[in-house]
Amino acid sequence: MASAQRPLSPHLQVYRWQITMAMSIAHRATGIALSGGAVALVFWLLALANGPDAFEVAQAIAGSWLGYLCLFGWTFCLFYHLANGIRHLVWDMGYGFEIKQFYASGWLTVVVALGLTVLAWIAGLYGLR
Amino acid sequence: MTMRSTIARVRGLGSAKHGVEHWWMQRVTAVALIPLTLWFAASLVSLAGAEWEAAYLWIASPAGAVPMILFLVAGLWHGKLGLQVVIEDYIHAEVLKVALLMLLSLATVALGIAGVFAVCKISFGE
Numbered sequence: 001m002a003s004a005q006r007p008l009s010p011h012l013q014v015y016r017w018q019i020t021m022a023m024s025i026a027h028r029a030t031g032i033a034l035s036g037g038a039v040a041l042v043f044w045l046l047a048l049a050n051g052p053d054a055f056e057v058a059q060a061i062a063g064s065w066l067g068y069l070c071l072f073g074w075t076f077c078l079f080y081h082l083a084n085g086i087r088h089l090v091w092d093m094g095y096g097f098e099i100k101q102f103y104a105s106g107w108l109t110v111v112v113a114l115g116l117t118v119l120a121w122i123a124g125l126y127g128l129r
Numbered sequence: 130m131t132m133r134s135t136i137a138r139v140r141g142l143g144s145a146k147h148g149v150e151h152w153w154m155q156r157v158t159a160v161a162l163i164p165l166t167l168w169f170a171a172s173l174v175s176l177a178g179a180e181w182e183a184a185y186l187w188i189a190s191p192a193g194a195v196p197m198i199l200f201l202v203a204g205l206w207h208g209k210l211g212l213q214v215v216i217e218d219y220i221h222a223e224v225l226k227v228a229l230l231m232l233l234s235l236a237t238v239a240l241g242i243a244g245v246f247a248v249c250k251i252s253f254g255e
Contacts, residue, residue, distance in 0.1 A: 082162075088159075120174050
């Protein structure tokens with residue numbers, strides 16, 4: 001049968017870990033996490049629409065240590081998914097398929113995502129003072 | 130070696146001319162989300178620790194309401210397309226898969242309506 005001859009996906013158990021596959025998996029993982037963030041955003045907007053009392057509850061949840069942990073995670077996921085998404089769009093246009101370019105754009109994406117996350121939190125916490 | 134599926138497997142499962150719809154809309158929403166995400170992140174940073182009134186007035190203004198609605202629609206749409214592939218990739222029990230895909234569609238629309246409604250209520254209430 002023709003289907004038995006097809007190339008198989010790499011088996012994760014025996015495949016040497018490398019940044020390209022780690023980033024591919026991370027893109028999906030951050031995407032799933034951001035869907036949870038979208039749910040939180042809608043509830044935050046509903047609280048805002050409901051009035052100061054409901055909003056205070058929402059802000060208290062967001063300001064708890066668990067809230068901060070989630071917000072920090074979502075910030076990184078957002079910037080990672082954004083930067084790596086642009087990397088994907090560049091591939092879609094047919095560029096960046098050399099092995100060297102994969103690694104260079106991969107590390108650039110990680111650095112940009114981490115940098116923007118730290119920058120956003122410094123700016124946000126500075127505004128809090 | 131052939132990369133093509135046998136005709137017996139394909140018959141009745143054809144693209145019906147919508148083969149690239151999912152892939153294409155994922156890209157369209159992705160492109161829309163580039164400026165919208167940057168706007169969203171910058172807005173939240175500037176709103177950190179804000180009182181209710183400041184956040185309320187931000188969403189009440191057209192400059193806050195319109196991008197927020199665009200962000201909600203593009204983001205939820207993009208997320209729906211992504212999660213759909215995740216479900217299709219990992220859930221192989223047919224009944225569970227169909228149930229989750231339906232739940233995903235319903236939840237996406239419910240969240241979208243709720244979010245847009247909240248923004249409109251704030252904006253028109255002003």
